[in-house]
Amino acid sequence: MKPIKYSLFALTIAAAFSGSALAQDKSDWPSSITIGTGSQGGTYFGYGSGFGAMISEDLGLNAGVEITGGPVQNVTLVETGEHQLGFVTLGPADEARKGESPLMPGVPHEKVRALFPMYQTPLQAAVLASSDIESFQDMEGKRVGVGPAGGTSATYWTRFFENAEGYGNVDISNAGGSDTAGQLKDGLIDAFVYAAGLPTGAYAQLAVENDVRFISMDEETLEKMMAIVPAMAPFTIPANTYEDQPEDLQTVSLWNFAITNTDMPESLAYEITKLAMTNHDRMVTNHAAAKETLPENVLKNQVIPFHPGAVKWFEENGYEIPADLK
Template sequence: MRFIKYAAAATLLATAPLAAAQQLSIATGGTGGTYYPYGGGLAELIGNHIEGAEAVAEVTGASVENMGLVWRGDSDLALALADTVYQAHNGTGDFEGRQLDNIRALASIYPNAVQIVTLADSGIESLSDLKGKTVSVGAPGSGTELNARALLEANGITYDDFDPRRLNFNETADAIRDGDIDAGFWSVGPPTSSIMNLATTRDIRLVGLTQEQVAKAKEAEPVFAAYKLKADLYEGMDEAVQSIGIPNVLAVSSEMDEELAYQITKVLFEQTDELIAIHPAANDTTVEFSVESTPVPFHPGALRYYEEVGAEVQDHQRP
């Protein structure tokens, strides 16, 4: 496995120390997305504020792969899209017939936005314009592909209607820039580095969704929510663009030590400024967002923290 350089020496946090030093693995995603820097920031928080613990952020294929890593015990924590976590926990969708019933949540940490990117002069201005084109739907085993497929199929478009390519974020940006594909999907916390870099070398367009398309997507996937990409998010993006968003969940196994789960949840919400300094997506890392958005039960250690701060936990979020 490859690891980003976010391991950090442990220092004291004003909570009970762990019984022995632990090396924790955080499954993230590719280097061109938000999971990578966010997971690295979380690794720093753990190393800096939880006595006896260190962490490293692991480069992976993102959401779907990450659920398997946690389920098998190959990773201790994982970032994944809420719909992927829900399907894994309940044995539905891509996890039909293989329920990963040990999946628990520490928190929902920020919303992803589905971002459909093309070159400004491509002629692609709507979802239906993707028909007959060559389109990246995200890396194999990624939440991006799950979201792309769900959005398209909810609006009557299948992979038979275009030439699908399964590329990661950086590969998608490079292929759009080089003219090898016509458009690509990202499901990631905005802004993301791969689109930012593309926008510095080519004039790009973000393809917006209609209210009807958003409504159909929400009907197909209840975890979807309307989300507006702000103007000036990327170079040359003069107007806001309507899209959909999906919460991201920090998931662990039910077998994680309760005290460790409590300490990680506590440091996540009480040292958030350190995460914001690494990536602006952490501005949405709040207790309120977490209890509003998490679709699966919380780990008992996380639940202890939410109850301690007086959060209103929903019935389905209790183990």
């Protein structure tokens, strides 16, 4: 028997078939997508800029990053289809799903679907070292920057100060992360409280340029925060995450997930999920917080149904998605 020989013609036909199949698979893809992130100086913006570049390079789409007010705005922009991809913390996303979004009150966000886990967002706080503020109780009567209106930070810090007995009478200031850090440096506010993945650029720069004191939550503050926002969980910010931070900081956190709309083609949702879940080193290069962008964290989300494309990737790779999240 003569050995089988593969002709150049046959290989060319096979390659052409493969290419046409791939093109057909992408036939219902949009030519571009918009990713809703957050303010400059926050983790969403850096994480999203890097991931958008990966999408453009690997998937052949023009992925643009848009600065937004954060999760509260992002979930609504994805629900309405204005953005095709967005980053959210699970607290605001769950509230929007129930029709409790402050941007669209009474309108359940039923078209939002989860794609993949990102990282945890811890609540953080800093003052200048010259300040007399040494605890959250000391912030009463002070002017406190909480980040951009509509973001995770502003939503939950404001809710905390308005509802925690003994912590009220705080003068709230809203601005982006980098702007708020600048206001603290210039003495326009007394404290800068925020919510973003580690390390947060605005805090890192602030600590390099100024003598800063980071505030840790005592047990009373932890308990009050988790009572007011049950979706929060205890979290430790490791020592030396920032300059001028020699000890661990106790706080609380929320998980972040990437979301899309039910209208995203299943094959595109699959490829975006695959891109994030199989390129860990590249994701960490985008932002250090992506060290938690791992498939084993998929079920940290128990509130947003997953897109069928994401379900397909996770289940192909051994991660069972509960029926109520499909």
